[in-house]
Amino acid sequence: MATIDLTTETFDSTVGKDGIVLVDFWAEWCGPCKRFAPIFEQSSEAKPEITHAKVDTEAHPELSVKFGVTAIPTLMAFRDGIMVFNQAGALPGPALQQLVDAVEGLDMDEVRAKLAEHEAAQN
DSSP: OOOEEOOHHHHHHHHTSSSEEEEEEEOTTOHHHHHHHHHHHHHHHHOTTSEEEEEETTTOHHHHHHTTOOSSSEEEEEETTEEEEEEESOOOHHHHHHHHHHHHTOOHHHHHHHHHHHHHHHO
16 A cells, blocks of 8 residues: 555544554655655555555644654654654664564553553643
């Protein structure tokens, strides 16, 4: 599956669904973004069951603000609507594959329990 472009209108419905969604925040002028793009595309072809999405930070700056993106590329991983990874910097192919494996291996019941615990401690 090829990568999809996310907009302000489609972001929440895409990352909020069940399963894994990887989101690459990028810009046309960004050299590291351009070098990461083929790696991200290869991952989308190797793992078609995972949604690979891109956010053009120039076209949709409000998404960058919403998620605190201060450097690009920034890669985020969502699973079942929960952000489980957020890191600036381009990843080499093997590191992206390790990330995918780690996200696939998460115990989401444990993640939800820790998230609830954290939210309870904040209140």
